[in-house]
Amino acid sequence: MALLDEAPSMYAQTIQLIQREQVGPDYHLLKFDCPQVAAAAQPGQFVHIRVAAKWDPLLRRPFSVLRTNEAEGSFQVLMRTVGRGTQMLAEAQPSTEFDIMGPLGNGFALPGPEGEAILVAGGIGVAPLIFLATVLHEPESYRYARGLFGARSADDLCCWLEFSGVCDEFTAVTQDGSAAEQGLVTDFLAPQLERGAGCVYACGPALMLAEVARQCQGAEIPCYASMEQRMGCGVGACLGCVIPTRASGAQRYQRVCKDGPVFDAQIVDWEAIRCGCTPG
Amino acid sequence: MALLDEAPSMYAQTIQLIQREQVGPDYHLLKFDCPQVAAAAQPGQFVHIRVAAKWDPLLRRPFSVLRTNEAEGSFQVLMRTVGRGTQMLAEAQPSTEFDIMGPLGNGFALPGPEGEAILVAGGIGVAPLIFLATVLHEPESYRYARGLFGARSADDLCCWLEFSGVCDEFTAVTQDGSAAEQGLVTDFLAPQLERGAGCVYACGPALMLAEVARQCQGAEIPCYASMEQRMGCGVGACLGCVIPTRASGAQRYQRVCKDGPVFDAQIVDWEAIRCGCTPG
Amino acid sequence: MAAPQVDLSVQLAGLTLANPVLVASGTFGYGTEYGELVDVGRLGGLCTKAVTLHPRAGNPPPRICETSAGMLNAIGLQNPGVEVFISEKMPALRELGVPIIVNIAGESVADYVALAQRLSDCADIAALELNLSCPNVKRGGMQFGIDDELTERVVAAVREVTRLPLIAKLSPNVTDIVGIAEAARDGGADALSLINTLLAMSIDIDRRQPMLANVTGGLSGPAIRPVAVRMVWEVTQAVDLPIIGMGGITSAADALQFIMAGATAVAVGTANFVEPDVAGRIINDLEDFCQQAGVARVADLIGAAHSSSGTEGLQ
Amino acid sequence: MAAPQVDLSVQLAGLTLANPVLVASGTFGYGTEYGELVDVGRLGGLCTKAVTLHPRAGNPPPRICETSAGMLNAIGLQNPGVEVFISEKMPALRELGVPIIVNIAGESVADYVALAQRLSDCADIAALELNLSCPNVKRGGMQFGIDDELTERVVAAVREVTRLPLIAKLSPNVTDIVGIAEAARDGGADALSLINTLLAMSIDIDRRQPMLANVTGGLSGPAIRPVAVRMVWEVTQAVDLPIIGMGGITSAADALQFIMAGATAVAVGTANFVEPDVAGRIINDLEDFCQQAGVARVADLIGAAHSSSGTEGLQ
Numbered sequence A, B: 001m002a003l004l005d006e007a008p009s010m011y012a013q014t015i016q017l018i019q020r021e022q023v024g025p026d027y028h029l030l031k032f033d034c035p036q037v038a039a040a041a042q043p044g045q046f047v048h049i050r051v052a053a054k055w056d057p058l059l060r061r062p063f064s065v066l067r068t069n070e071a072e073g074s075f076q077v078l079m080r081t082v083g084r085g086t087q088m089l090a091e092a093q094p095s096t097e098f099d100i101m102g103p104l105g106n107g108f109a110l111p112g113p114e115g116e117a118i119l120v121a122g123g124i125g126v127a128p129l130i131f132l133a134t135v136l137h138e139p140e141s142y143r144y145a146r147g148l149f150g151a152r153s154a155d156d157l158c159c160w161l162e163f164s165g166v167c168d169e170f171t172a173v174t175q176d177g178s179a180a181e182q183g184l185v186t187d188f189l190a191p192q193l194e195r196g197a198g199c200v201y202a203c204g205p206a207l208m209l210a211e212v213a214r215q216c217q218g219a220e221i222p223c224y225a226s227m228e229q230r231m232g233c234g235v236g237a238c239l240g241c242v243i244p245t246r247a248s249g250a251q252r253y254q255r256v257c258k259d260g261p262v263f264d265a266q267i268v269d270w271e272a273i274r275c276g277c278t279p280g
Numbered sequence C, D: 001m002a003a004p005q006v007d008l009s010v011q012l013a014g015l016t017l018a019n020p021v022l023v024a025s026g027t028f029g030y031g032t033e034y035g036e037l038v039d040v041g042r043l044g045g046l047c048t049k050a051v052t053l054h055p056r057a058g059n060p061p062p063r064i065c066e067t068s069a070g071m072l073n074a075i076g077l078q079n080p081g082v083e084v085f086i087s088e089k090m091p092a093l094r095e096l097g098v099p100i101i102v103n104i105a106g107e108s109v110a111d112y113v114a115l116a117q118r119l120s121d122c123a124d125i126a127a128l129e130l131n132l133s134c135p136n137v138k139r140g141g142m143q144f145g146i147d148d149e150l151t152e153r154v155v156a157a158v159r160e161v162t163r164l165p166l167i168a169k170l171s172p173n174v175t176d177i178v179g180i181a182e183a184a185r186d187g188g189a190d191a192l193s194l195i196n197t198l199l200a201m202s203i204d205i206d207r208r209q210p211m212l213a214n215v216t217g218g219l220s221g222p223a224i225r226p227v228a229v230r231m232v233w234e235v236t237q238a239v240d241l242p243i244i245g246m247g248g249i250t251s252a253a254d255a256l257q258f259i260m261a262g263a264t265a266v267a268v269g270t271a272n273f274v275e276p277d278v279a280g281r282i283i284n285d286l287e288d289f290c291q292q293a294g295v296a297r298v299a300d301l302i303g304a305a306h307s308s309s310g311t312e313g314l315q
């Protein structure tokens, strides 16, 4: 199996949506029946969902795994409605069947035994970090976790209770001050870094990630960022989902679906990303 | 209003499917809530239904009005599942909304007071003839009606009870003999024509219509045929749905949606149609 | 706060259009077929079905078929000829109160010239759209629009005989759309219509024969939109003529893609068959978009996507 | 009654393919990315992502976006270069047990020649597919495929240095696909691949800039199928070379359109992204179709839609 381009186990199958819960004006929790993904998914990995049985909309949509329930054989995603595909999912009735591929991508590298973990979430980027915090909260893989969650407004601080519940410390921030502290989540990162930490994990808008990476580099604390890009295949075949990196000095493009979605922030070419190569 | 290319009243609106009943392996009766069409539709007219709210499948699908219920403000169509659009309609849940345009087309010219009417239906072509027979059955527009209904097999003799119930005489025929008489419906037309009639109305496959037209011409009995063609606009604008005719000698193409779907069989160029210009 | 007034008007080939949304030739008949389903008076303009010098019966059926997010047509320019057009169609068109753009098609340069001459005598025609791009006829049609010398020649010949604004409608079935656009400009066109349909075909696998009696037909609808936007974008960069952009427009968002790519106006075609009042909806939504984006005049958005430059890549 | 055995094999450029269903270049990586999701061994053949002489970083992101029944891509030929391809990708490709068709792209005739020479030394390559049609690179790429002299020149030059079967992959972005196909034949191509993507673009109206960093990209998927079928049909009539048909294939019905239009084999591209095992499903369904239609050999269906002639029209 060494031939398979180090393919980890991934599945393609037709599964049922078993629960749909609206958890904010634009947010839904979707639960799917899928023992394989439930058993295999790691924090940071994603599933690639075909939103229509026919060829329109054409491409699959990627969503991070929010949590798994191995006993029940299910997994959940937290979804923000932004366009056509997410709209269709937001309206899907339980028992509707969907084709999924997953779990895909590399997932977060768990922190070493030393030091605390800082989890920085922006908006819908909270999804994979809730999964990560849940794992860090379990006795066998316990690490002290400090959560930071920023969003535009109270409406977008979605699932903050779930997030804070699995963090040892927790700070929430909104840009408009409609809930919790006012400001950008990155405004609240410096004091956390000053206290020291073993590792920072971040997921959210590209500009937020760039700022997190900058601060972590200054503080010399390792940082892992989960990146987004428009996707075709989801498995590394089409080269459609790349971001610019500079691993070992050389500039190149790496695939979010296969080499990521989690990248060591040090190798991401944040300058190029600031120029606008993230999905719109 | 004379400017409007003699447009009869037609409506475009979003209406609800209020009842869906499977009436054969491939057949469904669909009832829609739509007072306007219920009030305006004449036998032979059709509605043009957008099967998806989005642009896929792209084009609308035409269906004859099977019956109207003015009191209830509803109308029905009898639909045979053949491809993607009809499949979607066959699976639609009551209360689903559809965009429709209608009633469209010219409808059957009612027979003069003299003579009996013969109604020749082939397969799904029974739909507009049930509507016509219903009208001929009403006291104020009563004409003695003899119905002939042919289909491939018993399964396709769909709604034959509804049809026979509104005819004064009735003959059913299947090609495979799985029900009623065996043969082609046109095999049973000659004796009917010999008895004389005021007018023949036919709807069904093109080759059947051509044969009905041939026999009627021989018997010198007026014949009206309801034709099919793939449709774009449904209102006469795109010129996509034509059939070849030879009105007053000159060959030309006329629009099924606007100049038809009902044509005087004498002006249809059956030779050209036999060469294969009907939808597949 | 009352929403600020948005100016939807645009200038095109000497015409002032109340808004940039037209209906495309061949998809709206002669303006009356949709009856009361459409408030035609709201349209920015109406392009008629192609008119030829003599009546044409058109192609045998089947003439259309559906494809993925598109349709094929091979109507073959069925029309009653210019004389009947003037006597029987123009009176009703005139009443609509919107700019009438007459789409003309010929088999020879002489045909186009004769048509232009005849129509120049007819009142209330806002402009002529030269259909150099019909893929569905044996003679003329696309043959003009795929050759730059012929394009220039026919436009120049028509230019000599009419003062009506001339809009050259180009075929997308070419290697170099910019070259053809330049030829139309050099011939004296006042504006360009981009694009006509893509030459295409479909096969009925059960009957093992082409879906259309004409074998090939023109592909239109949402499927072709990205090709059309690209051509508008390319031509805008090279040729300083206003463009009517079309191909697969179904929404204000689609229309804005064309406008931001450089089109001054847009035309809605196939979508009319599915939603007769789609142009009216687009006009409303364009106004809303401008209001929300704080854009005072829709004309300010023409070519807006050209200003930002692409990201620099590696190597 | 046992269903009769259907012979799915086809002959193409001296190769015998177990069935006519390949996967298209650039949509199946180097054969291993889909892992166990696909039984690659069942494919009729596999076309690799384009290989160039030197490594290429490709275009900046965003590189793809969705359109109506289609997608745009501007990957820009990202690949590790021919040496790494041979040392790191070929070993795994070899193990798959299906004909491997290596897609090559150059910026000059010399590049194509050097690539062909280098790959001719490498065992287990079934054929070379000359990508004369990539719309997403500044130099080379489509520039070859839109010019018949260049097409003939590059094919002839490669022909001289290799005994591998040569498949010329043509660009649809041309006025006259038949002329280009004839040039490829005259240069010595053994087969043709039709079609690569249509040059297209999309605009992000909120950001007022192109959706792709490269501005334009190639349109693929169901949207382009009717254009592709038409080109296969036209070329079949004029050029006596086997054709690999592609463009928007998602089902056996789609594949059969290409085969009945004249293609000897077909390739599935974009659909792999949506349904990784789509080729396997198509192979099964092709077999079923033949069984039900009483067709003993799928090869008997090649060009089947050409036999019947179109209906005669009026006038």
Ligand SMILES: Cc1cc2nc3c(=O)[nH]c(=O)nc-3n(C[C@H](O)[C@H](O)[C@H](O)COP(=O)(O)OP(=O)(O)OC[C@H]3O[C@@H](n4cnc5c(N)ncnc54)[C@H](O)[C@@H]3O)c2cc1C
Pocket: A046, A059, A060, A061, A062, A063, A064, A065, A077, A078, A079, A080, A081, A082, A083, A084, A085, A086, A087, A124, A127, A128, A227, A228, A229, A230, A231, A256, A261, A279, A280, D065, D066
């Ligand atoms: C690795 C990864 C994990 C993700 N996890 C989540 C999650 O847990 N919850 C969640 O709500 N969203 C998540 N997203 C974003 C989500 O995939 C998009 O919001 C979604 O694809 C939008 O689809 P649409 O049809 O509604 O939007 P449209 O704008 O109609 O989509 C058009 C196309 O653009 C792509 N696209 C649009 N926005 C994005 C985006 N932000 N990122 C990538 N592709 C995009 C779509 O996939 C589609 O191909 C994730 C994205 C990635 C790459």
Ligand SMILES: Cc1cc2nc3c(=O)[nH]c(=O)nc-3n(C[C@H](O)[C@H](O)[C@H](O)COP(=O)(O)OP(=O)(O)OC[C@H]3O[C@@H](n4cnc5c(N)ncnc54)[C@H](O)[C@@H]3O)c2cc1C
Pocket: B046, B059, B060, B061, B062, B063, B064, B065, B077, B078, B079, B080, B081, B082, B083, B084, B085, B086, B087, B124, B127, B128, B227, B228, B229, B230, B231, B256, B261, B279, B280, C065, C066
């Ligand atoms: C005036 C008229 C009245 C009709 N009345 C009825 C009716 O009462 N009940 C009924 O079941 N069917 C009726 N039909 C046929 C019905 O319109 C088609 O069966 C239906 O459009 C098939 O759609 P589809 O998506 O399932 O098939 P697909 O094959 O997927 O359709 C593809 C395209 O071909 C067109 N098409 C396919 N078959 C036909 C056909 N036979 N006639 C016209 N267009 C076709 C479709 O509209 C669509 O544009 C009528 C057709 C016409 C023209």
Ligand SMILES: Cc1cc2nc3c(=O)[nH]c(=O)nc-3n(C[C@H](O)[C@H](O)[C@H](O)COP(=O)(O)O)c2cc1C
Pocket: B232, B238, B240, C024, C025, C026, C027, C048, C049, C050, C073, C075, C077, C103, C131, C134, C169, C195, C196, C197, C219, C220, C221, C222, C224, C246, C247, C248, C249, C267, C268, C269, C270, C271
């Ligand atoms: C049924 C039909 C008939 C058409 N007839 C003409 C015509 O007569 N003259 C012309 O210039 N274009 C004609 N066109 C092309 C359209 O005007 C338009 O350029 C093309 O369809 C692309 O726009 P769309 O995708 O919005 O339909 C026709 C298109 C269709 C679908």
Ligand SMILES: Cc1cc2nc3c(=O)[nH]c(=O)nc-3n(C[C@H](O)[C@H](O)[C@H](O)COP(=O)(O)O)c2cc1C
Pocket: A232, A238, A240, D024, D025, D026, D027, D048, D049, D050, D073, D075, D077, D103, D131, D134, D169, D195, D196, D197, D219, D220, D221, D222, D224, D246, D247, D248, D249, D267, D268, D269, D270, D271
């Ligand atoms: C993401 C992507 C990458 C592609 N890369 C190549 C390539 O490297 N070489 C090539 O010849 N064609 C390439 N193509 C074109 C496909 O091989 C195929 O010709 C085209 O996509 C049409 O088929 P489809 O509609 O089934 O995708 C690529 C297509 C896509 C979508």
Ligand code: FES
Pocket: A230, A231, A232, A233, A234, A235, A236, A237, A238, A239, A240, A241, A242, A255, A256, A257, A258
């Ligand atoms: S989505 Fe295809 S390589 Fe990542």
Ligand code: FES
Pocket: B230, B231, B232, B233, B234, B235, B236, B237, B238, B239, B240, B241, B242, B255, B256, B257, B258
């Ligand atoms: S469907 Fe458009 S003219 Fe009949």
